Amino acid sequence: MTGGKTVAIVGATGAVGIELRDVLESANGIEIDELRLIASARSAGTRVPFRGDELEVRELADGVFGGVDIALFAASGDVSRAWASPAVEAGAVVIDNSSAFRLDADVPLVVPECNPEQVAERPRGIIANPNCSTIILVVALAPLHRAVGVERVVVSTYQAASGAGLAAMEELRSSTRAVLGGAEPPAPEALPHSLAFNLFPRIDVFRDDDYTREEDKMLYETRKILGVPGLAVEATCVRVPVERSHSEAVTVELGAAMEPEAARRLFADAPGLVVVDEPEHSRYPQPRDFSGADPVAVGRVRVSRAFERGLTFWVVGDQLRKGAALNAVQIADLVCAEGSGTPS
Ligand SMILES: NC(=O)c1ccc[n+]([C@@H]2O[C@H](COP(=O)([O-])OP(=O)(O)OC[C@H]3O[C@@H](n4cnc5c(N)ncnc54)[C@H](OP(=O)(O)O)[C@@H]3O)[C@@H](O)[C@H]2O)c1
8 A cells, every 4th residue: 555645534633643643743654645543423614723723523424435435433333333344345454443443353453563464464454453562561561472482471460541432431530530629530421430539340341250341351351462372361350540551460470481671672572562560669650651652561570470481561551542553553564565565
């Protein structure tokens, strides 16, 4: 795919859509001739800035994908299920942030630091962007897996309010203000419970086996991205009163024992990762420090007390950026580089 591109964002007014616009504003991989912003009738007509211009948001409707090369979907799974095929039929490659197609065998699930070659295998013209917590996890697992194999993973997440969208982020702010003012927090709408001075071990719906759908996503998507069908991934996903950036406490059992210092070197040399690990100077990754940042940060690397050949560490990543928008734009870069002979 060569030449300037017409790129569409579906869900352009949401948390991921706004971040996609921000990443594209400075992206140098894709030459953009036109950016088409699409949302529901609620925000059609709104004008938003892009590269010194003002773009009008259009309603998702028949004909909206005409001439689009890359369609970045960041609305709901239902919207993707209804509109991804019409976008492909109109000639676009769809990169989808929802969970609609992630586990479909004929849709690649791609994190460019792990499995970039799979971008090319897209018989339906759709590439899925993984779950945000999963992206942050696999960027850290990938170098360990390449070196000695990862055999088992136990992960607890500390997920920011904005992971549930703009409305949830606003709900965290308003309920916190209410409690600070001495009032009861208002009844939550975007989240299942009030998050002000609180946290809760539930993200997405519960399954029959008492795990949540978010915990299932971390298991099945990690297996698919790393190409290890039997990998055990035990996740507990928790919503915490942080505005932005997810944190994860991870313990892995490896194929061979590894010293923490060797792991730090692997992490430091891996694409998309930085190491912040100086506990003696109180330096370890924190969500505030990595909000708006591209890399995933890893620290607190130590020998596991639970697993043979085990390591425990702490990972932080901005779930709106690497966990969603940046990963999708990196995939778009790979698509645009096809046929140009230029590795992206
Ligand atoms: N938030 C995250 O950290 C994150 C990370 C990874 C993946 N994701 C996934 O990305 C997607 C978007 O999440 P978000 O957090 O950005 O949600 P959000 O803040 O609630 O934004 C939703 C967007 O979808 C649009 N939309 C809703 N219904 C629509 C319809 N019927 N037709 C067209 N547009 C419609 C909204 O437009 P209006 O302004 O018109 O309502 C808005 O632009 C979801 O599938 C989510 O699971 C989110």
